[in-house]
Amino acid sequence: MAEVYSQIIYAVNSKQYSVTRRLYLKNLALKLSAQHLERRxxxxxxxRAVRDRRQDYAGTSANNANIQPQEEVVPGTRKRCFFCVQDSKSRFFCQKCKKFVCLSHLKAWCPLCYDSLENP
Structure with a gap:
């Protein structure tokens, strides 16, 4: 019943009302649940697959969700690889963002190549 009243109020307040009831209810439901979808x-x-689908549906960027800095890494700590779907543990981590990375996702450079990446 509330959706009928809200649609009537919306139609009265908007001068160019040309939305079908189905589309109006869909938009209403998405707007009412947007904050909850973003939090979830x-x-x-x-x-990761569920989280990616939720981010696509909510319209949040995966980059924004994963930028959170981690605490200082203790040497010898083994944690889950950030990029793996499986539960592969690793002791290697990115020096820049502190995310743990397994050997299959680890990129290795010699010191000369690494210096050339820093100073193009």
Whole structure:
């Protein structure tokens, strides 16, 4: 019943009302649940595929969700690889963003190549 009243109020307040009831209800539901969808899309304790689909649906960027800096890494610590779908543990991490990376995702450069990347 509330959706009928909200549609009537919306139609009265907007001068160019040409939305079907189905589309109006869909837009209303998405707008009412947008904050909840965004919060759920940023949860880290769900599988990566589910999190990516939630971010696509909520319209949040995967980059914004993954930028959170991690705490200082203790030497010898083994954690899950950030990029792996499987639960592969690694002791290697990115020196820049502190995300753990397994050997299959690790990129290795010799010192000369690494210096050339820093100073193009």
């Amino acid at each position: 899309s940023l949860e880290q304790n769900v599988p």
